[in-house]
Ligand SMILES: Cc1cc2nc3c(=O)[nH]c(=O)nc-3n(C[C@H](O)[C@H](O)[C@H](O)COP(=O)(O)OP(=O)(O)OC[C@H]3O[C@@H](n4cnc5c(N)ncnc54)[C@H](O)[C@@H]3O)c2cc1C
């Protein structure tokens with residue numbers, strides 16, 4: 001599973017790429033030395049973990065016993081992020097949050113050093129580009145920027161390194177979907193729309209992200225929607241085996257799906273599958289305010305079964321006059337809904353959605369397609385909010 005920026009290069013507005021000439025050279029070296037080995041990511045990952053575990057043997061316990069199940073998530077995330085050093089505006093806030101999140105591993109400074117050594121060793125072993133001092137230094141520098149930003153983010157936080165998540169309820173919505181209610185101890189502060197990484201006792205050391213579907217509550221209870229993905233290690237266990245009484249571990253909240261409350265703009269939400277969970281959290285938050293903007297929520301999936309939360313959204317729509325829910329299915333199987341993909345339907349329905357905040361959540365492919373189509377339709381980049389670093 002790779003960590004991918006959701007949008008490709010061309011979707012970013014030009015100012016997002018501004019770096020000084022030295023930075024540009026560094027990025028060029030990183031990309032050109034990595035390009036020849038991109039297809040060998042699995043072999044490189046094996047070498048990376050071998051070096052890491054020999055340089056810092058105590059890090060082995062942080063990873064799953066069977067590394068195959070993990071398919072080199074960390075390694076793939078690393079090489080991807082290193083190549084994004086030319087996008088500091090997006091990378092810095094993400095890495096700071098990631099640093100806070102990594103406190104749950106008990107990561108120490110020497111682990112960061114070991115990881116840097118392992119990363120360079122892996123790329124060096126497989127690249128066809130001559131490994132000169134300049135190439136080596138480019139990788140050292142790019143990695144150090146990331147490591148330092150994460151370490152600064154971690155140091156600048158007095159919240160717990162992780163929370164114990166007591167499962168209090170497991171509600172099966174259908175064969176593939178469950179709503180799981182968890183009581184974090186101590187209480188967890190998060191911003192509606194953020195996500196957290198979780199580890200279940202059924203899948204030790206396999207951390208996955210889930211988005212709270214409610215705004216922070218006085219009693220601290222957090223509700224998660226979990227949907228099984230085909231052959232999914234963790235989602236299957238969460239839906240089929242989780243039971244009240246068990247205890248998860250939760251990492252620090254992350255993510256940047258936000259509503260600009262000062263702008264007082266109306267909102268369009270675009271959610272694919274469990275991407276509806278963070279939208280529910282934002283809606284729940286808005287419902288508790290004195291005044292609400294007008295909110296249009298497009299909830300999309302392949303067919304009616306994918307829209308597992310539609311009956312409850314319909315109920316919310318009836319309760320909140322400011323909320324409009326538009327179901328979207330590819331096969332047109334929801335009566336009164338739209339037929340097509342979210343990427344097609346949303347711009348066709350409202351054009352560029354000027355004067356709206358646009359929130360997008362779902363699979364990386366869905367986000368990529370939707371954001372690209374909205375930019376083409378004339379939506380300004382800074383109107384759109386989505387979490388750009390997701391796993392695929
Ligand atoms: C920011 C963020 C928030 C998330 N919020 C939620 C949430 O609230 N609820 C929720 O259920 N999930 C959520 N996810 C997805 C979740 O973190 C896991 O990736 C997902 O449950 C699959 O994990 P797994 O271990 O079951 O699958 P894996 O064993 O990791 O993967 C199994 C197979 O499924 C494919 N796959 C993995 N993820 C997906 C996917 N999302 N769609 C389609 N195919 C996939 C893989 O490529 C692989 O082939 C979120 C992900 C991110 C990045």
Ligand code: HEM
Nearest residue numbers: 003059062063070073074077081107111112115146147391
């Ligand atoms: C610049 C440094 C680092 C970056 C950019 C980074 C990035 C990431 C990211 C993005 C993930 C999530 C991967 C996913 O879910 O797809 C992850 C997971 C993880 N990271 Fe880090 N990390 C860094 C340093 C470290 C260090 C120093 C350690 C300790 C040895 C560490 C241990 C882990 C572990 C155990 C996981 C979960 C297991 C896994 O997903 O493979 N990371 N890291």
